Structure formats: C-alpha cells, structure tokens
Amino acid sequence: MNRWIKRGLIALVVLALLAGALLFTGLQMEQRKRDRRVAVPAYSLAQADDAQALERGKYLFSSRGCAECHGANGAGHVFIDSGGLRAKSPNISSGAGGVVGSYGVVDWERTIRHGVKPDGRPVFIMPSEDYNRLTDADVAALVAYARSLPPAQGGPAEFTLPMPVRVLYGFGAIQDAAQKIDHALPPAKPVASGVTVEHGAYVANMCIGCHGPGLSGGKIPGGPPDWPAAANLTPGEGSVMGQYGDVKVFAAMFKSGKRPDGATVRVMPFESLRELSDVDVQALHVFLKSLPARAAGNR
Numbered sequence: 675m676n677r678w679i680k681r682g683l684i685a686l687v688v689l690a691l692l693a694g695a696l697l698f699t700g701l702q703m704e705q706r707k708r709d710r711r712v713a714v715p716a717y718s719l720a721q722a723d724d725a726q727a728l729e730r731g732k733y734l735f736s737s738r739g740c741a742e743c744h745g746a747n748g749a750g751h752v753f754i755d756s757g758g759l760r761a762k763s764p765n766i767s768s769g770a771g772g773v774v775g776s777y778g779v780v781d782w783e784r785t786i787r788h789g790v791k792p793d794g795r796p797v798f799i800m801p802s803e804d805y806n807r808l809t810d811a812d813v814a815a816l817v818a819y820a821r822s823l824p825p826a827q828g829g830p831a832e833f834t835l836p837m838p839v840r841v842l843y844g845f846g847a848i849q850d851a852a853q854k855i856d857h858a859l860p861p862a863k864p865v866a867s868g869v870t871v872e873h874g875a876y877v878a879n880m881c882i883g884c885h886g887p888g889l890s891g892g893k894i895p896g897g898p899p900d901w902p903a904a905a906n907l908t909p910g911e912g913s914v915m916g917q918y919g920d921v922k923v924f925a926a927m928f929k930s931g932k933r934p935d936g937a938t939v940r941v942m943p944f945e946s947l948r949e950l951s952d953v954d955v956q957a958l959h960v961f962l963k964s965l966p967a968r969a970a971g972n973r
Contacts, residue, residue: 700841707844711794712852716780717787717861722814723822731819734812737949738880739804740820748820749828757898758836761799765828766820773830774820782817787861789851798833799896801883802851807862807876839896848896851883867953874961877954881907884941886973889965894941901941903971907962912970921959928955 735741745751748767754760764773774782781792789802808816835843842848865876878889884904885891891904891912905914917934918924927933931944950958 697837697841700844701837702844704840704844707796707850708798709795712788712790712796712857713794714784714788714790714857717783719779719783719810719814719817721779721818722811723818727811727815727818728822730812731815731817731822733949733951734808734816735819737946737951737954738816739801739943739946740816742943742946743800745826747826748823749826750831751828754898757900758834759839759898760832760834762832764831765826767823767826767828768821769825770827771829772825779814779817782820783813786813786816788855788857796850796852798831798850800851803854804880804883806855806859807879809862809864811864813861843896867957869953869956869960871957871961871964873953874957874959874964877950877958878961888968888972889962890968890970890972892971892973897941904941906968906970908965908968909963910967910969913967915962918959921956924959925952925955 736746743753743763744766745763748765749769750763750765752760752762765771766774768775777785777792784790784792785797785800785802787802787806787808789797789800791797805813839848843850862876865872867873881889884894885907886904889907890910891906893903894901906912907915909915918927923934927939928944928947928950931939931942931948933939
C-alpha cells in the first residue's frame, strides 16, 4: 500500500477516535451538568392572593412568555419542534401529572428567578435569566396567579436535544439559565410604571434570553439551527431599530408580528408580546432608543 495512503488512513482513524472520545466526554459532562446541584438560599417571599395581585399575575403570565410555553391553562405543551430540537413544557397547574404539587412559595421563587428546581438541579431551557430581575411583588403576583389556575391534565417536561447541542452544553459552549444568573444579586427594587427609561429597562429584562444581556442580538445559544439570529436592538451596526423610530410602528409590530415592510418576524413570542400593555411597549421603545451602540452579535 502506498505509504501516503497508509498515513492518510491512520490519520483518519486517529481523528475518528478523537471525535468519538470528545463525543463521549461531552455527553458524560452534559449528564453531570444537568444533575448538578445549584445552591440558592431560600428566599422569604411574602405571599399575595388579593384581586389586584391576581390581575397583575395574569397579565405577567400572558405577556412574559409563561402562557406561550406552558399554555394558557398551564398544562404544558410542545413549544419547540424544529431542527431535531423538541421541547415540551411541564404541567404547572394542580391537575393530574402536574409538577408543582409540592411547591411552596420558596420553590416557585427559586425556579422562576434562579432557574433551579426544588431539589437543586437546574431547570433546562426555561429562560429564568429573563425573570431574575422581577420584583418581589411581581414574583408573588405571578405565583399567586399560577397557583390559581384550574386543574389541567399534563405531564412533566420532555426534551429531545440534537447530539451537537448536548455536547456543546456539556463543554460549556451553551449555558443553562442557572449559569447565566448572578444568584447573589438582591431582588430588584420596584420601579414606577410609566413611559420612562427606568420602566422600559425593567420590561426589557424579558428580552435578554434571546437578544443577550447587551441586547445586541446574535445567534441564540442552543436554538434550532434554522432559527435566525436575534436582532440588534441597540443603535449600533446592523440595528433593526432604524425601522422603528416611530413608537406607533414599533407597537404595531408587537401586535401583528410583522415588520413595517410586511415581512413576518420569525421566532419572537408574539402570542405573549401582543399582550403587552401600551405603557410597557412605549417604555420599552424609550429604553431601547437610550441604549449605547453595540455591534450586532455581541450579545
């Protein structure tokens, strides 16, 4: 056999062995990472179940993505089925198959704000980084509303992840919410509702899971391969905000899911976004206009 062919075959075998070793190691690390325990101290959150809290909780549930993932009745459903990634949310009602039957208020708070289950393991896929800065009052309202949902039938979460995603997660290239959150941060202080930069910044916390902490967008970590990159919401290079100088145009996009030119915006959770109040949308617009410029994709 020609020595160059022989060397080439040996090189291919070595590369295959290395790839297999990396794959095996990545999958082992993925399992350990999903089974790890994240220490988050119990937080004493005052309960609230009055009419005002329930109304606020219903608004947050419908406008911040909870209903989009878990369903309006909380029973859970398949919310991603694309590119080999299939995600079914758990039943968070008190019905048969629900996963929150034993949850106390501290367990709800830890799950929502920190992405950590009652047993200390990380919650997978749920974007708790978007909810970490919810105020005590808003978390209490959200919990009160979720606990008030009528019993519905459903089951636990189900996830089918493409092999590359599992390996990347194992090696740390993709993070779960519990890794992204500074668990030592004290809860956010209340901000008065109004068309202000401060209130807009509070609303914009719901955007960081996809658009990144700096809101400059880029490829969404762990998303299906056919998902487009998240848009740059800052005024920097590649920004989409030039299309939305008028707040009315911005608000219309949230209601219709379409850009000013009529093109459909993909991936964004418009079932939730169209439920945002006028004040929240206008405040978000004011805040985004105040951001420093960042190049697209810097997250």
